Amino acid sequence: MKTNALNITRSILGQPWHWRGNGTDGRDAGFMPDDLVTQLLLARGCDRDDVEMHRIPTIRAFMPDPSLFQDMDRAAERIADAVQSGEQVTIFGDYDVDGATSAALLIRLLRDLGLTARAYIPDRLMEGYGPSGEALVRLGAEGSSLIVTVDCGAQAFEALAMAREAGVDVIVVDHHQCASALPLAHALVNPNRLDESVEGAAFGHLAAVGVAFLLGAALIRALRARNWFAARPEPRLIDLLDIVALGTVADVAQLRGLNRAFVSQGLKVMAQGRNIGLVALMEASRLKRAPLCHDLGFALGPRINAGGRVGKSDLGVRLLTTQDPDEAREIAIELDRLNEERRAIEGDVQAQAEALSATQHNRAVAVIAGDGWHPGVIGIVAGRLKEKLGRPAIVIAVDEHGVGKGSGRSISGVDLGAAVLAAKDSGLLVAGGGHAMAAGLTVAKGGVEALAEFLDARLSADVTRAMGSKSLLIDAVLSPGGVNPDFVAAIEQGGPYGTGWPAPRIATGPVRVIKADIVGTGHVRAIVAGDDGKSIKTVAFRQAETDLGRAILGAPRDRRLWIAGRAKIDDWGTRPAAELHLEDAAWAD
Numbered sequence: 001m002k003t004n005a006l007n008i009t010r011s012i013l014g015q016p017w018h019w020r021g022n023g024t025d026g027r028d029a030g031f032m033p034d035d036l037v038t039q040l041l042l043a044r045g046c047d048r049d050d051v052e053m054h055r056i057p058t059i060r061a062f063m064p065d066p067s068l069f070q071d072m073d074r075a076a077e078r079i080a081d082a083v084q085s086g087e088q089v090t091i092f093g094d095y096d097v098d099g100a101t102s103a104a105l106l107i108r109l110l111r112d113l114g115l116t117a118r119a120y121i122p123d124r125l126m127e128g129y130g131p132s133g134e135a136l137v138r139l140g141a142e143g144s145s146l147i148v149t150v151d152c153g154a155q156a157f158e159a160l161a162m163a164r165e166a167g168v169d170v171i172v173v174d175h176h177q178c179a180s181a182l183p184l185a186h187a188l189v190n191p192n193r194l195d196e197s198v199e200g201a202a203f204g205h206l207a208a209v210g211v212a213f214l215l216g217a218a219l220i221r222a223l224r225a226r227n228w229f230a231a232r233p234e235p236r237l238i239d240l241l242d243i244v245a246l247g248t249v250a251d252v253a254q255l256r257g258l259n260r261a262f263v264s265q266g267l268k269v270m271a272q273g274r275n276i277g278l279v280a281l282m283e284a285s286r287l288k289r290a291p292l293c294h295d296l297g298f299a300l301g302p303r304i305n306a307g308g309r310v311g312k313s314d315l316g317v318r319l320l321t322t323q324d325p326d327e328a329r330e331i332a333i334e335l336d337r338l339n340e341e342r343r344a345i346e347g348d349v350q351a352q353a354e355a356l357s358a359t360q361h362n363r364a365v366a367v368i369a370g371d372g373w374h375p376g377v378i379g380i381v382a383g384r385l386k387e388k389l390g391r392p393a394i395v396i397a398v399d400e401h402g403v404g405k406g407s408g409r410s411i412s413g414v415d416l417g418a419a420v421l422a423a424k425d426s427g428l429l430v431a432g433g434g435h436a437m438a439a440g441l442t443v444a445k446g447g448v449e450a451l452a453e454f455l456d457a458r459l460s461a462d463v464t465r466a467m468g469s470k471s472l473l474i475d476a477v478l479s480p481g482g483v484n485p486d487f488v489a490a491i492e493q494g495g496p497y498g499t500g501w502p503a504p505r506i507a508t509g510p511v512r513v514i515k516a517d518i519v520g521t522g523h524v525r526a527i528v529a530g531d532d533g534k535s536i537k538t539v540a541f542r543q544a545e546t547d548l549g550r551a552i553l554g555a556p557r558d559r560r561l562w563i564a565g566r567a568k569i570d571d572w573g574t575r576p577a578a579e580l581h582l583e584d585a586a587w588a589d
Contacts, residue, residue, distance in 0.1 A: 005474040006507060006562055011586040012551045013472075017507070017564065020044075020473035040494035043475060044501055045256075055493075057261040059238065064258070066218035069200045075171045075187035076218035082115065082146045083223065089117040090144040092131055093317060094151040094208075095124050095308030097301045100316030101247030102150035102173065102212040105240050107321050109216045112235035113223065118144065119321070121313040124376055128405070129431075129440055130155070131170075133162030140168035148173060151208035154190055155433045157183040173215055175208045176433050177417045179425070189215060192435070205254040205500065209247030210262055213237070241266035242275055243320060249293060250301030252437065254500025263293060263496045277319040280332035289571075293496040306338035309376030310345060346377040347521075353381050353395055354388065360452075364463040365416075366393040367452035369404055373397035379407035379438070384542075390470070391463050392416050394441070394455075402445030403430070410437045413466035419458050428454055437499070472564060472584050475504040481534035483508055483578050488567050506567050506580065508536070510560035510588035516553050524549040524582075528563065537570065538563060540582035548585060560588040 002018035009016045021043025038051055046054045053061040066072050082089050089110065093103030103119050110117045120139060122128065127135065130152040136159055139147055146169045153160070153172035160183040163170045172188040182188055189211060190196075191203040203210075216237050223229065245266025248259050255263060271290035273279045278300070282291060285299040307315030311334070319331040353368045360366050366389055378395040385393035386409040394408035394416075410416035417434035420441050424432040428451050432441035443451055478487070483506060497503035514535060516526035522544040529535040543549035555561060565582040 002471065002473075006477065006586070008562065008586045011472065011584045012547050013584050014547075015584065016471045017474055017584070017586070018471045020475050020505070036490050037493045040475065040491065040504055044494075054260070057264045059241075059258075059261050059265055062258040062261040063217075064199070064203065064214070066214045066221070068197060069189055069191060069203075069214065070193055070196055071187035071189050072215065072218050073222070075173070075189050075215060076222040078146065078169060078171060078186055079110075079148070079215075079219050080222040080226065080228075083110065083113050083219075084226070084228065086115065087145050088143040089115065089146045089148065090120050090139050091117050092120045092122075092136070092139070092147050092149045092152070094129065095121050095313040096151070097250035097304045097316065098208045098247045099151035100304055100308070100320060101209040101243045101250075102207075103317045104320035105209060105212050105216065105243050105247075106148060106150065106173075107317070108240060108243075109219070109235055109237065111321075113219075113228075114232065119314060119317045121308070121317055123313050124308055128442070131159045131163075133159040136160070136163040136168060136170065137166045140166050145169065146171070150212055151175070153183070153185070154178050154188070154192075155183070155431070157181075160184050173208060173212050175204070175206055175211055175435065177421060177435055179421065203258065205256065205259060207248045207251040207253040207259070209244050209251075210253070210259060213240070213244050213262070216240070238265070239269060239274055241268075242270035242278060245270065246278070246296050246300060246304070249296035249496075249498055250304070252297070252499045255293075255496055255498040256500045260496060260501060263296075263498070267291065267293065267496070275320065276325050277322055277328045277331070280325070280328035281319060281335065283329075284332040284336040293498060297498070302342075303332075303335040303339045306335050306342045309338075310342045310374065311335070311338040342377060345374050346380050349373045349377050349395075350381045350384055353385055357385060357389065357393075363452060363456045364391060364460040365408075365419075365452070365455040366391060367396065367406075367448060367455065368393065369396035369398050369406075369448045371398045372400075375405040375407075378405070379409070379440075382407050383409040385409075386411065390467060392455075392459065394439075396441075396443065396448060398448075404441075404443040404448060406441045406443060408434070408439045408441070410439075411463070411466050412437075413469075414459055414462045416459075419455055422458065423451055423454050426454065473502075473505060474507045474564060477507045479532045479534065480508050480511060480528065480530035480536050481532045483536050483567050483580060485569060485576050485578050488569050488578050491567065503566050505564055505583065507562055507564040508580065509562035511563060512557060512560055513552060513555040516555070518544045518549075518553070522549075524552050526552050526582075528561070537577070537579040538565070538582050539579065540565075543582070548582065551585060552582070558589075562586045562588050 005017040091103045093099035148171045150173045154174040169186040172185045174190045245263045304316040375397040382395040392410040396404040396406035398404045415436045417439045420432040420439040430442040491504045511528035514527045524540040563585045565580045570579045
């Protein structure tokens with residue numbers, strides 16, 4: 001049972017505050033316990049016996065035997081055949097970051113093995129998601145005897161059947177949810193296969209790039225058994241972990257188990273500057289230090305994504321695989337420009353979607369459709385809408401023929417991917433799939449309302465349950481003076497943080513608002529001071545028009561607040577300082 005924190009049963013945003021794990025009140029303890037990292041690990045579900053392996057997550061500690069997955073050895077042996085015989089191979093990837101990094105990983109690995117593989121990334125607007133039969137058959141006619149699809153293919157029944165009829169071998173490397181029946185592939189490697197072993201299914205949280213990494217390990221082992229490295233060096237798969245880390249974080253995969261090791265070790269590889277494309281992208285992103293975990297999701301990932309959303313779909317793969325520094329620089333600059341264009345388009349669609357959502361308060365899932373919306377930004381808008389409404393959201397771009405392309409984002413405890421698959425099986429969708437927290441779909445003309453009613457009926461109980469149990473989980477309470485760079489450095493040792501391994505949330509107070517204003521696009525910036533005489537800077541992103549933002553902006557000087565959020569380092573000034581990114585507040589007086 002959750003323990004109440006600071007006696008706050010209803011905050012400004014209408015939720016109780018609870019301790020995550022046992023919780024700690026710095027007012028009574030003087031500061032945090034001696035072993036801060038251990039407490040953070042335990043509070044995130046780590047078993048006490050596993051604390052040390054989670055403290056510094058390594059690949060060796062978390063890596064499974066790739067052979068435990070269905071079809072893994074069959075896929076590895078087929079690719080090994082292609083390497084030895086010099087076949088023409090195409091890596092067919094999705095147009096997002098996970099697809100780009102998955103394709104780049106296999107292309108770079110195959111290049112190190114002596115085989116030059118081709119990349120094919122479909123155009124989002126012209127071809128849509130996943131492999132089409134026409135594309136696979138055309139690639140076969142152009143000489144590719146083996147095609148490996150990454151981050152797509154688990155639902156491509158018709159396309160894979162056409163490829164088989166044309167005599168093209170297709171290996172599917174995916175992580176999206178599967179139906180009980182599987183498409184006709186030479187091999188289908190996906191820990192979310194319904195016939196996967198219990199041990200394999202435990203890795204269902206991997207992004208596709210993580211599955212591709214496991215396939216790479218199986219491939220190297222298969223070639224080692226064939227004595228392929230007797231006269232050539234064996235590739236260091238570990239050197240590709242920078243790509244794995246980027247795809248894992250950008251795809252919002254849960255950072256637990258093997259994924260934590262991928263990201264922790266991948267950040268170390270990234271800091272070494274091995275990939276000239278990533279180095280160029282960091283320069284274009286104005287990153288002047290070694291990237292942190294959140295940089296992958298908020299700086300690098302969106303720029304890779306921008307190519308597939310509003311530009312050329314293959315820019316990300318080209319950037320991550322090029323060996324030419326000049327080409328890397330040119331692509332990185334172009335991706336940065338496209339990202340700015342994407343943000344402008346996104347802002348327009350988001351404003352329209354938010355206005356339409358005001359009419360759907362009673363539905364468990366917000367299903368918002370608009371004519372002419374750019375399909376490249378609907379996933380981002382769905383995520384923003386989900387955060388604002390506190391419930392799952394699907395945003396659908398309807399084209400001139402009335403056909404809708406949709407993207408959805410869910411909340412913890414609500415499996416949106418399974419619901420979309422069920423809608424497809426019920427005949428409500430032309431295509432659809434995904435995983436628990438995100439899904440994509442195609443809905444025929446006039447089918448949006450029926451889809452919304454289906455999802456409302458199917459998920460209403462789950463959404464009610466998830467929203468009813470919502471609370472703000474607090475890791476520690478500190479005085480304002482305790483929120484300093486040393487404290488931020490200490491809590492970072494429990495990372496990397498992200499989905500499934502949340503960053504520590506700190507409460508501080510009581511504080512008075514000394515100064516508050518609006519900056520940027522609806523961000524509320526404030527300076528608050530505590531009874532200890534210390535002040536800290538706070539930022540509440542996109543909260544200007546919410547109850548939280550209005551409370552901070554209008555707080556009387558004679559009233560005090562408890563505030564809660566994530567402690568971060570502000571390194572814009574002459575020396576680093578700590579600041580708090582606000583998520584909630586509660587009146588203390």
